Amino acid sequence: MFWSGQAAMRRKLKGGHRWLVAGLVLTSIETLRADNWPQWLGPRRDGVWRERGIVERFPAEGLKVLWRVKVGGGYAGPAVAEGRVYVMDRQVPRGAGEAGLERVLCLSAADGKLVWKHEYECPYTVSYPAGPRATPLVAAGRVFTLGTEGNLCCLEADTGRLVWSRDFKKDYGVKAPVWGYAAHPLLAGKNLICLVGGDPTVAAFDAQSGREVWRAFKTKEPGYSPPVLVEASGKRQVVIWHPEAVNGLNPETGQVYWSVPFKVRDGLCVATARQAGDQLFMTAFYDGSLMLRLRSSEPEVLWRSKKDSERDTDYLHAIMCTPFVEGGYIYGVCSYGQLRCLRADTGERLWETLAATTDGKETRWANAFIVKHQDRFFLCNEKGDLIIAKLTPLGYEEVSRAHLLAPVNRDPGRAVVWSHPAFANRCVYARNDQEIICASLAGE
Secondary structure, three states: OHHHHHHHHHHHOOHHHHHHHHHHHHHOOOOOOOOOEOOOOOOOOOOEOOOOOEOOOOOOOOOOEEEEEEOOEOOOOOEEEOOEEEEEEEEOOOOOOOOOEEEEEEEEOOOOOEEEEEEEEOOOOOOOOOOOOOOOEEEOOEEEEEOOOOEEEEEEOOOOOEEEEEEHHHHHOOOOOOOOOOOOOEEEOOEEEEEOOOOOOEEEEEOOOOOEEEEEOOOOOOOOOOOEEEEEOOEEEEEEEEOOEEEEEOOOOOOEEEEEEOOOHHHOOOOOOEEEOOEEEEEEOOOEEEEEEOOOOOOEEEEEOOOOOOOOOOOOOOOOOOOEEEOOEEEEEOOOOOEEEEEOOOOOEEEEEOOOOOOOOOOOOOOEEEEEEOOEEEEEEOOOEEEEEEEEOOEEEEEEEEEOOOOOEOOOOOOEOOOOOEEEOOEEEEEOOOEEEEEEOEOO
16 A cells, blocks of 8 residues: 555654655645545645545435544535545534534544543634534644644644644734635645735745745735646746635745736635646636646736626636646536536637536536536535546536535535535545445446
């Protein structure tokens, strides 16, 4: 097993070299850890599930749930690594109002039994207060978590012991964003990179000690789009998309290589920026799409939206869905649930459908999370359905569908599941505001 080898390697590594290796393991295009899902969008942070032996169609009787465990509220998806599942939730005692606890739970991936928990008091000041938003990040024997109010924790993955912590609101004198801290932290070499507030907007912390290494930008608000590592112009860069611009930085020093203005209303840059070859794609709810070509020190704008409306849209106006870009095409969910296919070179719409999200009725913020597996996609929609589908330039072809979880979160005025699942161990791990489940996706 890859992780067994890595565990042996960790015992031999000391100090900063351990974190350098951990960062390279998480971000290398040669990563082989396809049986874990240790961070946002999986092992390579690209939304691709690479395990073999997965079902072609769901059983007629539905998915086999291997275990289910009660949890509190939260939008944060789980992370799965080395036989453990890490998930965050919020506990609010009856009559406590906005007071309550945030928790990090470590469960056995095999049976869901509690291994350890870490909790801290965390009164909420944000809109949509169900619970934490950011997926835990597991690397080199530690788990990094970011809570809704800006509590960044580094914990021992095996025991839950707190190694170090930061409080963004206290450390930087900022308020939590309107919808809370939601940008999933990024491990780049020895640095853990996070959106921390308006001044600074982004900071890097030494993953071993929690010491600030660098900071960058001063903006009105940080937005919600997670940092992304890319290779462009012969340089390894971290892309920071905040509500005023898209930027490329040196992940070791914070030096700004380039910046392209892209102003976004209400701070709603949420979707993860996606790289495909020399192209970099961003999409926002009101302000639509921006496609860059990363061919020189100053990126070229290939195309961008001319409309800033949630209803009268052009290209793709996504709110939560991280699009998938491959083979010259973009697949993503627009502002009212329209799953669309665009040409990557021009932004031309080729088709759209509501079948994967709302079954025919346009609905504000309707969503489905998109994960690629071999020549098909797994779509987890807000109704709690898991769908196997073929997405091609020719159209949407649904292969199989099964109900996974009950939609119980009513923050948007209807019942939804708005948490990204994890795919590992030939299973899907998914949660709502009441439980987390593990369901088998193993083929015969």
